[in-house]
Amino acid sequence: MSANQPAPGLSACLTDREMEILRLLVAGHTVKTIAARLGRSETSINERLRSARRKTGVGSSRELARLLDLQKTCDENIDLSGRRSAVEDLAHTATVGVRGSKGMIVMLIAIPLAAVGLIVAANPSADQIGTSNAVHGAVSRPPLAGIWALDASLMPEKERPQRVTMTFQPSQDGKWTTRVEIVAPDGSSKHSESTAALDGVPVPITGNMGFIDTVALRQPAPDTLVMTLGKAGTRVSTRVYTVAKDLKSMTETIVWSSDNRQKLETTHFNRID
Secondary structure (H helix, E strand, C coil), X not given: CCCCCCCCXXXXXXXXXXXXXXXXXXXXXXXXXXXXXXXXXXXXXXXXXXXXXHHHCCCCHHHHHHHHHHHHHHHXXXXXXXXXXXXXXXXXXXXXXEECCCXXXXXXXXXXXXXXXXXXXXXXXXXXXXHXXXXXXXXXXXXXXEEEEECCCCCCHHHCCCEEXXXXXXXXXXXXXXXXXXXXXXXXXXXXXXXXXXXXXXXXXXXXXXXXXXXXXXXXXXXXXXXEEEECXXXXXXXXXXXXXXXXXXXXXXXXXXXXXXXXEEEEEEECC
């Protein structure tokens, strides 16, 4: 990826000008200096930033700029040939949620992405109609619909949860219900459930995951979901979920809001239904 190529996912719905302004923002510029550099008014720059926030669902311009920069850095540093060092880096960062005082892993709830169904090839031959119809029935559902399981193989053995599953169920009114079950290494269990639309409006989370109580969702691109988790009105983290083209795996990218960490955290899920 070149230095000027935007990170995938969040950047898919942003214009070149919005990306340029966000790159300058993360580099340390202010709205005033960006306006002077680009020969625009401060009002115009602020309007571009508001548009980018509205499209992505990220509440802070600087947080959005940092998230895009971290995604780009991650893409540039991952060796796609699968070298051992890259795998070890992922093993180091593939954490799930928040660790308690005794090292128990707790998974932050994931909320689904409503996306466009796959298009079946047009005009199949007569002997392919039956097969095509069967395939269409199997894959026409939204990419996140179904059951996913955490791939914990790269996590330290002592920290691996016994099981983490997420069930995503869409409804006809455009809302999604998500059920999460986490069985920690010591056998203790946590669960959560939420029903939300992709409108960026916070909704309550039920269950026994006490570290979060609301979630808000946006869909900047068909294969991408931006999720904001909160507690008592305060943002906990911003998470980006991306479904692979084969619809069999999903990547979670996390930027924390409650501390000074800049490290990008990544987890992976596999479809099991």
